[in-house]
Amino acid sequence: MSRPSALIEHLLRRAGFGASPAERDSYDGLGYYEAVSRLVDFNPDETDVDNRIGTPGYVGTTSAGAFSPNQVINDARQRWLFRMIHTPAPLQEKMAMLWHQHFATAFTKISGLVEATTATRMMAAKPSEDAAGARGQIELFRQYALGNFRDLLIEVAKDPAMLYWLDGRTNTNNKPQENFGRELMELFTIGVANYVETDVYAAARVFTGWNLVNVGTTGTATAYQAFRYNGAAHDTGEKTFSFPIFANGSRTIPPRSASAGMQDGVDLINALAFHPETAKRLARRLWTWFVSEAKLPNDQFVDRIADVYLHTGTDMKATVRAVLVSPEFMDEANFFQRYSWPAEYVVRMLKEVGYVGFSVNSALQPMINMGQQLFEPPDVNGWELGPGWFSTGGMLARMNFAATVASNQRVALRDAARPSRATPQTLVKFALDRLSLPTLAPEVYGTLLDYVRAGNAWTGTDAQLLNKSGGLFHLLTGAGEYQFV
Amino acid sequence: MKFTRRDFIRGGVSAFTLSFAAPAFLSDLARAQGASRRNLVVLYLSGGNDALSMLIPFQDPFYFSRRPTIFVPASSVIQIGRDQSNVSLGLHPRLTGLKQIFEEGHLALIQRSGYPNSSRSHFLGTDIWSTAHPENSMGPGWLGRYLDSLPSPVDPLVGWCTQREVPHTLVGNRVSVPAIPVPVSSYAFSSPNPDSAERAYSRTAMAQIASHVPVDQPNLAFVNGTAEAALATLDRVASVGTYTGTVAYAGDGLSQALKTVAGAMARGIGTKVFWVQIGGFDTHSAQQVNAANAGYANLMGNLSTSLLAFYTDLKNQGLLQDTVVVQFSEFGRRIAENGSAGTDHGAAGVMMVMGGSVNGGLYGTAPNLNPAGANPTLENGGNDVTYETDFRSVYARIMDNWLGANSVSILDGDYRKSTLTFI
Numbered sequence: 001m002s003r004p005s006a007l008i009e010h011l012l013r014r015a016g017f018g019a020s021p022a023e024r025d026s027y028d029g030l031g032y033y034e035a036v037s038r039l040v041d042f043n044p045d046e047t048d049v050d051n052r053i054g055t056p057g058y059v060g061t062t063s064a065g066a067f068s069p070n071q072v073i074n075d076a077r078q079r080w081l082f083r084m085i086h087t088p089a090p091l092q093e094k095m096a097m098l099w100h101q102h103f104a105t106a107f108t109k110i111s112g113l114v115e116a117t118t119a120t121r122m123m124a125a126k127p128s129e130d131a132a133g134a135r136g137q138i139e140l141f142r143q144y145a146l147g148n149f150r151d152l153l154i155e156v157a158k159d160p161a162m163l164y165w166l167d168g169r170t171n172t173n174n175k176p177q178e179n180f181g182r183e184l185m186e187l188f189t190i191g192v193a194n195y196v197e198t199d200v201y202a203a204a205r206v207f208t209g210w211n212l213v214n215v216g217t218t219g220t221a222t223a224y225q226a227f228r229y230n231g232a233a234h235d236t237g238e239k240t241f242s243f244p245i246f247a248n249g250s251r252t253i254p255p256r257s258a259s260a261g262m263q264d265g266v267d268l269i270n271a272l273a274f275h276p277e278t279a280k281r282l283a284r285r286l287w288t289w290f291v292s293e294a295k296l297p298n299d300q301f302v303d304r305i306a307d308v309y310l311h312t313g314t315d316m317k318a319t320v321r322a323v324l325v326s327p328e329f330m331d332e333a334n335f336f337q338r339y340s341w342p343a344e345y346v347v348r349m350l351k352e353v354g355y356v357g358f359s360v361n362s363a364l365q366p367m368i369n370m371g372q373q374l375f376e377p378p379d380v381n382g383w384e385l386g387p388g389w390f391s392t393g394g395m396l397a398r399m400n401f402a403a404t405v406a407s408n409q410r411v412a413l414r415d416a417a418r419p420s421r422a423t424p425q426t427l428v429k430f431a432l433d434r435l436s437l438p439t440l441a442p443e444v445y446g447t448l449l450d451y452v453r454a455g456n457a458w459t460g461t462d463a464q465l466l467n468k469s470g471g472l473f474h475l476l477t478g479a480g481e482y483q484f485v
Numbered sequence: 486m487k488f489t490r491r492d493f494i495r496g497g498v499s500a501f502t503l504s505f506a507a508p509a510f511l512s513d514l515a516r517a518q519g520a521s522r523r524n525l526v527v528l529y530l531s532g533g534n535d536a537l538s539m540l541i542p543f544q545d546p547f548y549f550s551r552r553p554t555i556f557v558p559a560s561s562v563i564q565i566g567r568d569q570s571n572v573s574l575g576l577h578p579r580l581t582g583l584k585q586i587f588e589e590g591h592l593a594l595i596q597r598s599g600y601p602n603s604s605r606s607h608f609l610g611t612d613i614w615s616t617a618h619p620e621n622s623m624g625p626g627w628l629g630r631y632l633d634s635l636p637s638p639v640d641p642l643v644g645w646c647t648q649r650e651v652p653h654t655l656v657g658n659r660v661s662v663p664a665i666p667v668p669v670s671s672y673a674f675s676s677p678n679p680d681s682a683e684r685a686y687s688r689t690a691m692a693q694i695a696s697h698v699p700v701d702q703p704n705l706a707f708v709n710g711t712a713e714a715a716l717a718t719l720d721r722v723a724s725v726g727t728y729t730g731t732v733a734y735a736g737d738g739l740s741q742a743l744k745t746v747a748g749a750m751a752r753g754i755g756t757k758v759f760w761v762q763i764g765g766f767d768t769h770s771a772q773q774v775n776a777a778n779a780g781y782a783n784l785m786g787n788l789s790t791s792l793l794a795f796y797t798d799l800k801n802q803g804l805l806q807d808t809v810v811v812q813f814s815e816f817g818r819r820i821a822e823n824g825s826a827g828t829d830h831g832a833a834g835v836m837m838v839m840g841g842s843v844n845g846g847l848y849g850t851a852p853n854l855n856p857a858g859a860n861p862t863l864e865n866g867g868n869d870v871t872y873e874t875d876f877r878s879v880y881a882r883i884m885d886n887w888l889g890a891n892s893v894s895i896l897d898g899d900y901r902k903s904t905l906t907f908i
Binding site (some may be wrong): 113166167170171172174175176177178179182186192197200293294337339369371378379380381384387388390391392393394395396397399400403404406407410441443444447448450451454455467470471473474475478479480481483484 | 606641672680682691695699704707708715767770825
């Protein structure tokens, strides 16, 4: 089995979800910048990975009736895991997951207000498969995965799921609703230290009238709710902020007629997207998401990435590419210095250990136990990353999922391990070659050998191989070392 | 801005992972540290509880005029008397269980609790309540600091979080609190092989790998320490998993979490600090305070039935004197309703303290909800309730009079308030 360089494997763990043996082969021999281009330069509209769902040779899905990822949230979760495992454009799914964290929206609140099928459409509907052409929030994030951040903010402000999640749908001139305006500044752009309470009130007024309207035919599959700017519900007065809104330094959005008032929101989003604190905050987030959780970014990195972001007019493709080719990202000292998210952990394990005969449905409850249910972040601030994933309960859930996958794959692993049956050392080497791990400490390696030898003296029988290959993959993917990417 | 544990790990996490006791000594340790069986249960209402819908000033005309569609009718509230400023107060109609506990003298309601310049941010607000440091809320939590003050080594079950994510309040520099989500039946070891001998080999090997704590790799040391603590506590947690209780607990998360707490007490685990929580309090829209089976009314119903079950279960077993439950939320909500039949982020709220050793009653004074003129009970142009009792004074009382620690050192200041005699 061939393997690409350690640097490219690092890139595949960070800009994707790790690599299956076949994917590793396809990157072997590629130069680093070619590999970066292959990951970055995908066409967001051209991936046909969904067509593979339900076909042999891929991870399975399980559902109560027909597989309905546009209407049933559990199926939507399975489709997304399937995409993460099999997509030819892993950075697209990675960015979608990061935007899901950044604009964290939870299904449960929406499904408490509308029917579960409607809430699922708002979260996950694929426009080409929806009777009303509805675009679920995750499809927005996939479409804008490496798109323009300012444009993404505009789309998010008009996104039906977001309009439910942060109550923008009820924001009117008679009763301004502060929820979206506050989080837009606190979490989506400039951060909590860079605005004052009166900015929250002004932002709420800016977005008055950014509401929803019923479309399609009631009682049919075309019935849906879509964004509509409702001028009659817009507060037409002037709004003054503590930071500049316009290039000339003006902090005041002038009074506008009801029909022209939608421009208020566009002006505010422009100001926030191009605010230097937004650029720095995104640069710091990109550091945490891609480079390292073991140390803070240096100022040069933040300034360099923030500059790319601002000078390209908030283009995320250029910005993320700059991160991936940065000396900090490529520094060997930063390999395995990020705590894996449960989705990363699960997908990488399945890609490396194997998935034939496994259904991603069997990963959903374990992921809840690990602390990450897709489409269900705990609040608008998203999941607590890094060490936050690693409570005792969360770690136990990972060790137990490692046991589940090893148990499910143990026959295939036994078969693959047969050429390596000679000694405990050759069997351990087989397992280590299959996984992307940092170098293990000698005492950990010794524990693995002791484990293979435990019980009857090692002769490499099929029965021994069955127990010990599955057992080794359980120990290795449940080990602390494997929790890092 | 949200606090994370990353900062501690960066500072050298090995200190706290190494401070775990070896499993062989755990039962001795638990016995020694459990010499006082007193414990504290922190109940967090996540999202910012609308205190004015929980403890209702039902004779204040502005309560009705400022909440024209989401008031609880005066005829529905559970009247519980007048506070020291002679304001009549009533509990939300679904709080029938709390009414019983209040009448038995074991529920204290501390009105207008908060702090100066209250944050309206969920995350900053939660950090402030978690650390008791409004000026710099990035450090360890107030109960993390308390656990850090206990003599080393500490039993890994000295703290017990009933949800997946350990809250900031319980994060210390040295002591790491386990997260044991309910139901605890999934808190068990799995093996890929059904054979029992193979299963034992796997568990031994996994524990050996987890015991590897490289001091030069603090992140790996932290993860391994977490795995080690999980493996070391499985069997004692399993003993709590079989607890049935003397009363029927409802199936909701809070009820089941409180049942686990009662089980840990009944089994004599020796835990000093428990964490339970219930979400859904960020009621920006469709708050539904009067619904039969929805919204805020259901939250109150859950709160009431779960706490009453817990209270009765402990009382039946003579354990009620050993526990104090303290409830908080990151902020109260705005006085006037918004356009979505809900309420936005506000300032001061109500804290509850419950237990067999608690001196129940109404503490502090209710806000006057009249927005006009000089009204010292309101702030932000009359939009929000202003605090009267600093929440740190409540923490101080619990530290000094219940946990037997020194509040001045744990809270980094003297917040003791002699009129706050709830315990």
